[in-house]
Amino acid sequence: MLGFNLRKEEKYQMKKKLKSIYGLVDENYIKKFDDNHLFFMQKYYYSEYSNYCKKNNLVCLDESSFLSNMRRRSIKIIQLCCPYCGNIEIIIKKCCINEIEHYKYYPYCGKSSTSENSYFQLSRMVRIIHFHSAGLAMIKDKSESDKLELLTYDVYQLELVEISALFEVMLRDYFNAFLFIQYFG
Numbered sequence: 074m075l076g077f078n079l080r081k082e083e084k085y086q087m088k089k090k091l092k093s094i095y096g097l098v099d100e101n102y103i104k105k106f107d108d109n110h111l112f113f114m115q116k117y118y119y120s121e122y123s124n125y126c127k128k129n130n131l132v133c134l135d136e137s138s139f140l141s142n143m144r145r146r147s148i149k150i151i152q153l154c155c156p157y158c159g160n161i162e163i164i165i166k167k168c169c170i171n172e173i174e175h176y177k178y179y180p181y182c183g184k185s186s187t188s189e190n191s192y193f194q195l196s197r198m199v200r201i202i203h204f205h206s207a208g209l210a211m212i213k214d215k216s217e218s219d220k221l222e223l224l225t226y227d228v229y230q231l232e233l234v235e236i237s238a239l240f241e242v243m244l245r246d247y248f249n250a251f252l253f254i255q256y257f258g
Contacts, residue, residue, distance in 0.1 A: 095151055095152070095153055095173065095176045096151070096152045096154070097144065097149060097150075097151060097152075097170070097173055098118055098143065098149075098150035098151065098152050098163070099143040099144040100140070100141070100142075100143055100144070102152070103115065103118075103140070103143075115136070115140060116136075118150055118163075119136045119139055119140070121150065121163060121165060122139055122148065122150065122165065125148065125165040126148070129167075131148070131167075134146075144170070147167055147168075147169075148165060148166070148167050149165070149166055149167075149168055149170070149173060150163055150164070150165050151163065151164040151165075151166065151173055151176070153179060155179040155181070155182060155184065156186075156249065156250035157179070157182050157184045157246075157249060157250070158179070158181055158182040158184075160179070160181055160182075177189070190242070190243075190246055191243050191246070191247075194239045194242055194243055195239070197239075198232075198235060198236065198239055201232065201235055202232060205228045205231070205232060208228070209221075209224070209225060209228060212224060
């Protein structure tokens with residue numbers, strides 16, 4: 074069984090990697106911009122940070138101090154990018170890193186990341202197969218062989234229908250995300 078063999082910590086690490094709608098803006102995040110955009114993005118993030126500090130009467134660091142050790146600062150910048158509705162925005166919040174991990178859905182369309190949705194669909198399928206296997210094992214001892222074959226056929230047919238629905242959902246989500254990325258703006 075796919076999902077039942079993973080330890081709890083492995084599942085947590087897998088789910089942690091899947092939240093791709095939200096990105097903590099730190100040195101590693103900024104390094105991903107190419108040279109043409111890097112200067113502009115650094116200025117943009119710093120201007121948003123300084124506006125937040127002014128609005129909340131906080132001491133604002135200079136730009137070079139702000140851009141170093143961003144992960145360790147008490148004020149965090151979180152970049153949101155939704156592949157479904159196309160909105161991109163930032164959230165500035167005074168918090169610790171653990172609080173950022175609680176964000177799961179985009180606030181405007183209510184969707185999670187495509188990979189998170191795929192993981193949910195696959196784990197749902199694993200639960201259904203596990204439930205059906207347990208049910209068939211219980212019925213196996215109490216049913217006649219011809220009735221058992223019919224029940225087994227029905228269960229496998231239901232699983233195939235569920236698998237095709239799962240593929241439809243996953244492919245639709247990936248296709249939507251791909252179209253948005255391909256034809257952005």
